[in-house]
Amino acid sequence: MSEAAIRLSDVHKSFGPTPIIMGVSLDITRGERHAIIGPNGAGKTTLFNLISGRLPLSRGRIELDGQAIDGLPAHRINRLGLSRSFQITSIFPRMTVFENVRCGLLWSMGYRYSFWHLLGRESRLNAAAEQLLADVNLESRRDLPAGLLSYAEQRALEIGITIAGGARTVLLDEPTAGMSRSEANHAVALIRRVTEGKTLVMVEHDMSVVFDLADVVTVLVYGQVIASGPPAEIRASRAVQDAYLGTAAH
Amino acid sequence: MSEILAHPGARPVPTTGAAAFARRHGPWFLALAVALALPWLFYDWSRARHSGFVVAMLSQMSMMAIFALSYNMQMGQAGLLSFGHAVFFGLGGYCTAHALNAVKGGSFWLPTELVPLVGGVGGLVFAIVFGYVATKQRATAFAMITLGIGELVTACALMFHTFFGGEGGVSTNRMIGTSLLGWSYGPSIQVYYLIVAWTAIAVALMMLLTRTPLGRMANACRDNFERAQFVGYDPSIVRFFQFALSGFFAGIAGGLYTLTYEIVTFDTVAGAMSANALLMTYIGGVGAFAGPVLGAVLIVLLQSWVSLLSNSWLVYVGVLFIVMVTFAPGGIAGILLMHEPLWRAGRLGRLAVPYARLLAPGVIAVAGFVLLVELCSFLTIGAAQGKAFKLSGLTIDPQHPGAWLIGALLLGAGGLVLWREGRRFRAAWEALVEEIKAGARA
Numbered sequence A: 001m002s003e004a005a006i007r008l009s010d011v012h013k014s015f016g017p018t019p020i021i022m023g024v025s026l027d028i029t030r031g032e033r034h035a036i037i038g039p040n041g042a043g044k045t046t047l048f049n050l051i052s053g054r055l056p057l058s059r060g061r062i063e064l065d066g067q068a069i070d071g072l073p074a075h076r077i078n079r080l081g082l083s084r085s086f087q088i089t090s091i092f093p094r095m096t097v098f099e100n101v102r103c104g105l106l107w108s109m110g111y112r113y114s115f116w117h118l119l120g121r122e123s124r125l126n127a128a129a130e131q132l133l134a135d136v137n138l139e140s141r142r143d144l145p146a147g148l149l150s151y152a153e154q155r156a157l158e159i160g161i162t163i164a165g166g167a168r169t170v171l172l173d174e175p176t177a178g179m180s181r182s183e184a185n186h187a188v189a190l191i192r193r194v195t196e197g198k199t200l201v202m203v204e205h206d207m208s209v210v211f212d213l214a215d216v217v218t219v220l221v222y223g224q225v226i227a228s229g230p231p232a233e234i235r236a237s238r239a240v241q242d243a244y245l246g247t248a249a250h
Numbered sequence B: 001m002s003e004i005l006a007h008p009g010a011r012p013v014p015t016t017g018a019a020a021f022a023r024r025h026g027p028w029f030l031a032l033a034v035a036l037a038l039p040w041l042f043y044d045w046s047r048a049r050h051s052g053f054v055v056a057m058l059s060q061m062s063m064m065a066i067f068a069l070s071y072n073m074q075m076g077q078a079g080l081l082s083f084g085h086a087v088f089f090g091l092g093g094y095c096t097a098h099a100l101n102a103v104k105g106g107s108f109w110l111p112t113e114l115v116p117l118v119g120g121v122g123g124l125v126f127a128i129v130f131g132y133v134a135t136k137q138r139a140t141a142f143a144m145i146t147l148g149i150g151e152l153v154t155a156c157a158l159m160f161h162t163f164f165g166g167e168g169g170v171s172t173n174r175m176i177g178t179s180l181l182g183w184s185y186g187p188s189i190q191v192y193y194l195i196v197a198w199t200a201i202a203v204a205l206m207m208l209l210t211r212t213p214l215g216r217m218a219n220a221c222r223d224n225f226e227r228a229q230f231v232g233y234d235p236s237i238v239r240f241f242q243f244a245l246s247g248f249f250a251g252i253a254g255g256l257y258t259l260t261y262e263i264v265t266f267d268t269v270a271g272a273m274s275a276n277a278l279l280m281t282y283i284g285g286v287g288a289f290a291g292p293v294l295g296a297v298l299i300v301l302l303q304s305w306v307s308l309l310s311n312s313w314l315v316y317v318g319v320l321f322i323v324m325v326t327f328a329p330g331g332i333a334g335i336l337l338m339h340e341p342l343w344r345a346g347r348l349g350r351l352a353v354p355y356a357r358l359l360a361p362g363v364i365a366v367a368g369f370v371l372l373v374e375l376c377s378f379l380t381i382g383a384a385q386g387k388a389f390k391l392s393g394l395t396i397d398p399q400h401p402g403a404w405l406i407g408a409l410l411l412g413a414g415g416l417v418l419w420r421e422g423r424r425f426r427a428a429w430e431a432l433v434e435e436i437k438a439g440a441r442a
Helices: A042-053 A074-079 A097-106 A125-134 A151-164 A181-194 A207-213 A230-238 A240-249 B019-040 B052-078 B087-102 B112-134 B139-159 B188-209 B213-229 B235-261 B273-286 B289-308 B314-325 B331-340 B340-343 B348-385 B401-441
Strands: A005-017 A018-031 A034-036 A059-064 A082-084 A168-174 A200-201 A218-220 A224-229 B390-393 B394-396
Touching: A005 A200, A018 A042, A018 A218, A034 A042, A034 A207, A042 A082, A042 A168, A042 A200, A074 B213, A074 B314, A082 A151, A082 B188, A097 A125, A097 A151, A097 B213, A125 A151, A125 A218, A151 A168, A151 A181, A168 B087, A181 A207, A181 B188, A207 A230, A207 B019, A207 B401, A218 A230, A218 A240, A224 A240, A230 A240, B019 B052, B019 B188, B019 B390, B052 B213, B052 B235, B087 B112, B087 B139, B087 B235, B087 B273, B112 B139, B112 B188, B112 B235, B188 B235, B213 B235, B213 B401, B235 B331, B273 B289, B273 B314, B273 B331, B289 B314, B289 B331, B314 B348, B331 B340, B340 B401, B348 B390, B348 B401
Parallel strands: A034 A200, A034 A218, A082 A168, A168 A200
Antiparallel strands: A005 A018, A005 A059, A218 A224, B390 B394
């Protein structure tokens, strides 16, 4: 069995005549924390949307744990062990915080479309949901509608929903965007803790977060990978500095 | 508002055991007791007869409560706006009529008490067929498909005489003599009690459904279908199951309809009946489980009682709908729930005076509006029917400008004062909410 959690082979994506992703090939090794960086419009989020099945590929092949997943609908890819968060917070706003994480658990705990289990009586499920709430430090918000949480709390909740199903591979799209420094530090600690032993791929703009968290950094510029390697190597690379860090770094 | 919900109020709320069960379900048992007792309040002891009008109205309320609740399984719980829900009500009714006729004819045996289940199964089967098509889509596309299905089935009801009986519909006889209780089901009070029993069962089942994985994921797909996909669910299958089960309960309501009226015609599947479900559900409140029940009670009351008093009762239903959508999108249930935090803080009494100040101009404005509508109605339909507009013995001439002037004056002045008092009420309300929040923080 291959060592790659995700393997992209010559992936292309165009919106109409406009190419966005132009031949990306990338191996993401199982268990590593992999950051994808690049200037705005480089196609980072599009790449996530292709991997997670939110958008169909134009050309190429994507494997998850050695199995081809391109062309599968999003929920099928999720069931194969890949989960993701969104750049714009995506939660269930009218449901309580507890219900949100419990929904994240349902499929993976085998409830499928059941209309004969009463949720209140499923003690194993509810214990797991309570545990998850504790993991993302939201116990005090348990019964509040999720739409009323603060922004940083909603991001934490989304991470909770994302990891709930026990996916082995987790994609996080800008998990600390829009946060204050201290909120971002909390979020990084949370991500580090809850993705222990999983493969983590994240898009991130905050370089301190990237160099703090990532084992491998891939630089995407105009739909192509221009460099991929350990953070120190990327930081030192001349090509990366020219293409990206030199202009984007403060 | 919802921020106060997070703070524990002055009244302790039991969360476990019998006390919590009583607190959560008490209103339902109370409603059941009232439903069982009400016919006897209107019982004519001198002639030893039930009031036919009251029993008919209560029967209608009860079956419409099931119908509206089943509609809300799609609308409120799954976020699916359907314009064709009557299809499952009506087809359930047709199936029931044929089943009754078959039992009567000796083709097979079925206790009368279980006959509404035939409607339910009929509704379920058709909801599986039509739901397979409709639930592939959501939002506007879903609404359009249900509209199409409604029109399609209405057209079929007039084309295929063997099953639908054409314009005359299918008549039947509920006295099939197979009751397990030994009831004849001749007297409508017996049918009423059967309806109440089925309503209790259907309400309990639909409430339990909201607490299952499917019910919860229906809420999730309503809130954010994309997120639902990324926790492993196929939103179109969630919609499909929810739609099919909703059709089952609508079919039960249709079965009860057939038992009550002993005839099913094409208007049970038609657009007006679907609109009825939407109206009851929306006016009652889509956000709370019990909302559609309140809507069903109110709308049936308007349909059967106000329609006796006025030709223009539909105008009042229409205006009520617009007013609710504009000013209280949460419906009656939403308005009631807004008061809960105040009640828990023990401050509800503080609203008595502000409410009283709203009441007087409110009544005046409504009286003015009703007067104008009735004047219009008597000028046209009333005149054609040769009726005179009588108000507590006083005959009002719709040709006379005085009556119109009084109506306009009441509506204008009442409306103006109501508007000003409304602003004052809102200020009082907000001050009270602030006060409770401050109290909870201290």
